[in-house]
Amino acid sequence: MQSSRFLVPLCGAVLALLVGIPLLFIVLQAIFPHLAQGSLAAPLSHLQATLGDAVLLKLTANTVALGLAVVVVCALIGVPLGVLRGLFDVPFARFWDVVLLVPFMVPPYIAAMGWILLLQPGGYLQQLTGIHMAGLLFSFAGVVLVMALNLFSAVYFAVSRAVQSNGSRLAEVANIFGASHWQAFWRVVLPLVLPALAASLLLVFASSIEEYGTPAVLASNAGFFVLVTGIEQRFSDWPIDLPGAAMLSIVLMVLALSAWFAQRWVTAGRDYATNTGKPNATSPRTLGVWRLPVCIVFAAVTLLATMAPLFAVAATALTGTLSGGLRWENLSLRHFAGLFEQGSQALSAMSFSFSLAAAAAILTGVLGTLLAYTVLRTPGRAVAWLDGATMLPNAMPGIVVAVGMILAWNQPWLPLTPYNSWVILLMAYMCLLLPYPLRYAHAALRQIGSNLEASAFVHGVGFSRTLWHIVLPLVAPAVGAAMLLVFAIASRELVASLLLAPTGTQTVSLFIWRQFDQGSIGQGMAMSLITIAMTCMLLVAANGLTRWARSRVNAF
Structure with a gap:
């Protein structure tokens, strides 16, 4: 199991990027009111006025x-x-x-x-x-x-x-x-x-x-x-x-x-x-x-x-x-027809949202599986800290994640930043939705135990081959179900999209929200009906994958 220890710093670095840095900058901004101007002057000077x-x-x-x-x-x-x-x-x-x-x-x-x-x-x-x-x-x-x-x-x-x-x-x-x-x-x-x-x-x-x-x-x-x-x-x-x-x-x-x-x-x-x-x-x-x-x-x-x-x-x-x-x-049916007109904002919003949601589903699925495996299979104090850090996204509401992303990546001294690009939206989705594949992978790994991996190591199979040919096939159905959930939720997420969407781009949720705001309620509800139908189908598929995963694990 020594070869799996590289996963601890890798997972720790990704968690720090997605969770730790935004949380740190929220705390720093609360302490230093002029942080956005690059100054650490007058710490806590606004605290009394704010709390009072x-x-x-x-x-x-x-x-x-x-x-x-x-x-x-x-x-x-x-x-x-x-x-x-x-x-x-x-x-x-x-x-x-x-x-x-x-x-x-x-x-x-x-x-x-x-x-x-x-x-x-x-x-x-x-x-x-x-x-x-x-x-x-x-x-x-x-x-x-x-x-x-x-x-x-x-x-x-x-x-x-x-x-x-x-x-x-x-x-x-x-x-x-x-x-x-x-x-x-x-x-x-x-x-x-x-x-x-x-x-x-x-x-x-x-x-x-x-x-x-x-x-x-x-x-x-x-x-x-x-x-x-x-x-x-x-x-x-x-x-x-x-x-x-x-x-x-x-x-x-x-x-x-x-x-x-x-x-x-x-x-x-x-x-x-x-x-x-x-x-x-x-x-x-x-x-x-x-x-x-x-x-x-x-x-x-x-x-x-x-x-x-x-x-x-x-x-x-x-x-x-x-x-x-x-x-x-x-x-x-004119509202639905308007959604699918060539060059419509609705088509652009759906394409952008579904692409981001697919990327978030794939990346959180991979990261959640690696995190769950690292926490369950690797001993040490660092893993205990890593396990505690995986709980932070559960306590970070969407608007808190969005605020942290803005404060962290909109600093004037940064030479390169994902702010005002689709990357920051993807990072926010990953932070918010990581708990889903993490929990599913954690439950699947606890069910299959570690005896199959131990047998592979005894027979001289390397760590990477064991992970690829034994662990991943067994947890894939459960993680796949979680990825479908991530896709469904990310494609309709509102508050992070509202604060972080790049200039000139729209997600599905932003399109619906702005249609309501502009008085085009019929077209907004037509898009809503499509969103609800898609979510229902994905959750049915996720439920089927989960049942199949349990049957496979029980067969072992």
Whole structure:
């Protein structure tokens, strides 16, 4: 294994380039207010004014309130549905799984625009029923509800799979030994579900505090501003406030790290393991007279979370004009035709986005595999530090990465810089999305163990040949699935693209955002529909690859 030690400095250098340098410059800019002018004068001179600013306190309080409120609503929706799906024979269970995954695949800013078109005065709801709900939508409660309907799927799937894997069988055992259904749930099912529930709620909190599109579209109209919109405002409004943006970025990252540590504290010492071997297949419990009410609940959530925003997106994309309303004679494909006209900005945006997303998928796949292999197979203190560094991208929201990239690579003394080129966008995508292939490769490598590599080394096979002919073929399906996810997410990423896109270029997300901003909503929604369809197909392919990978590993 000595020959694999070259991977430690290689992986460390790449992580420093993608993660360490941007993070360092955020901290330096927060300390030295004149860093952008090449001066280290007056360190911390602005700190008292910044930390004492009521705006900073208000933005932080709003961000925390929004994140916690979204977590609560996601738990209220996702946990009951997940428990029902895991414990009982829910009618049309596979159908509900598919349709409840769709909200998580719809970019939040597109979902927010769909809700505006649906609920605003003169919107589709008023055209169909005569009422509108603009008062609810453009309020704190409306923002929370829209974000929760977009994110609760993470809680639903985490809870349902955790209950299904062990909770259902062990709850039956508890019932046999005299426990009531509620006792079995509180003392058996819930403890087993707790780690998965905590992890999913952490994901919801982190996603909600770093989301830019929904707060920018909805919350600002309600006079509710958060850290993400505050950071973007300091870059877009004159005079540009780099120290303020850096300080807000640090506060946002501290919140994300605090959520991660809170999850570790909740689950520390609370992990439960079974010692009964491989779980036996059990039949889910019947719902009896509750079949219809449960179906109604699932249908109602599906209608709100999936069908309503998708209806608004599709209706806008397929109608000639918004003023024409929902009428047969207003149906048109002209928005789609406009996207594919020769020389259109849409074609250019798709070509640019898909090329960048493909490059990000390939590079993060390679880097994530090498990092996972290095951490699992190479001993030493340096590897422990490397393992800790791989956690940093999880705690860096997209806007923090973008701020760090700007501060690091827009320095006047740099002889060569990727700033204002497609390279900096690629670096930002890699930093943001590296955790996906890293986790998939880590899980795959832990499943196959190291005995096959040891056997190859014993028989005189070199390190590079062992890596190429044994390790990579076994982890390729899992990493391939992660690369598909990276491609799908990178091709629609908004906030980093908004701050870092080179002059004169557009990504798909920027094209959609600017169409909304310019009033060309129909063409923006046509592009949105294509984006959603592509994301769904890629995630289905990723799911198929993941299942194939597990079957191959089990065959070994």
